[in-house]
Amino acid sequence: MLRLAGARLLDERDGQAVRAVLAGDPVASCMVASRVESVGLDPWRLGGEVWGCDPRGLRGGGRLDALCFAGPNMIPLRGKRSALRAFADRALRRRRMCSSMVGPAEQVMGLWAELESEWGPAREVRADQPLMAISGAPRVAADPRVRPVRPEELDRYLPAAVAMFIEEVGIDPRLGDGGAGYRARVAELISAGRAFARFDGDEVVFKAEIGAMSSAVGQIQGVWVHPDRRGQGHAAGGTAAVVERLVTTMGRTASLYVNSYNAPARAVYDRIGFTQVGQYATVLF
Template sequence: MSFLRHRDRGRVQRGADRLTPVPSDQVSGVMSLCALEPVSAVGLVQQMQRWSRWGRGDVVALGGLAHPIAAAWAVGSLMPFGLAGRSEHGLRAADSGEIWALAEHARPRLSRRGSVSGPAQDVAAVWGALSEQGQRSRHERWRQPVLTAPHMGGGLVSAYLGRRSSQAWVVQAVRPARPDEEELVLPASVDMFVGELGYDPTADGLGYRRHVSWLIEQGRSYIVLDDGAGHPIRPGSPREVAFKADVGALWRSPSGGVAQLTGVWTRPDLRGRGVGAAALAGVVDAVYRDHVGADGVVSLYVNDYNAAALALYQSLGFRQVGLFATVLL
């Protein structure tokens, strides 16, 4: 069935009227909307907080600027939040005219290797309109469980080492990468990206390198270095990245700090040896300590077909709190 039936097409203009560009100095309405579900909305908030200014239409609100029902980042990629409605918060779903207007606004702004990503129900709400307007996907990932790390009084590391004390050197080696280690971190980040998205991000220019550099400068790229063979570094030994994970999104929401881990990667020769689990336990504890506080939330999302990653997260006590989707363009 056509996304927008003939009798609905008269609603498009009214939908467009309610598609409001959000100036960078008038974000309070969108931020209040995102605060209703901070774990689900942290990616959108991260985009808004990273830039002090943006172009007209880069961020848009549906339903008005002061009290929007939904919002989206629309530069290169589309990151919607709220389109499907949140009845538990008294928010209606966007109507077909509003969704059509958002798709029409966003489609010319999408890059060749962009994406549509966010809460699965919101991505599904807009993808039909984008498809009908001619947008094609490279790959669609409709089930990406959103997981949150456990709060443990003694820390996740203590609980993990109680079962795997042989990995103590790994958790002791977890730390933020230093700026002078960018050349070590970049190849690991690229390998993670290629494995996840299927192409080398450095082939498109310096943008990805700048992103890696920014994460390191912000103290948000955590690493474990080893001697290249799965052992601690000793004087004179080589140094390689054994594990890395980034705090890809971060927000001090009204209800507490929220961090979303991205780029979780274990060097292929070390997979299945407990290094990834030990290192991730150390990263979670470090992110609570360094970024979100004891009352915060550390989250991540994972493809449902990645059985190894899901098993790792479950072994550490992560629990599912939502569902994301990503459509790769």
């Protein structure tokens, strides 16, 4: 029986094997696939490293039994216990550089079990996040007033994005650099046509973004409704508008993941027509 070698840095010689893993579960792997499809496996262009474990002695044309992206987020996509231990060994050779671990729950929680003694305690562990997807038309009418945010609307949109981030993640994204990095990220999404909002005057009523987009899947993130306008159907109609844009206009499956305890959000996504296709977990530092 072939045994797994240690985790190693992957490069373009491993491209075929990496893409086979990503294609095997396009919804779960969207965040990594979007990066690899755009820039390949070069760490400098990728903004991180892709690690793999494969049967000893196979490289270049062989299969990968485990895969992990190590960058601003650590995203383990595939791997049994021995592979997760190998990823942990590699991660512990340097200081922690990621702000979170996110991905399929089995891999995230398994890797966290290997790293917790050195990287812990975590600020928060969200062990049960249903991963949901829809590839057809939404069952809820799309809000016609939800549209892509224009670049000149950044300053109107940004306060809502900050409010969403604080509410969802629990920290202010402006800490450390005064918000320059977060502002640049939001501006990038707007320029790419992947930030959506309903404006009433200068007020953002609803917002959402397509945070990652591969050739097959778009992952929706940052769904938020102004606190004074909640309970009026804006979340359903607004999210349906983003789903419609992804599925009908862009020809992709729409996906998102949600905390299991967020019953109102889960009810909205069920009404739209999302179905659960997997389970994610997130560890926040």
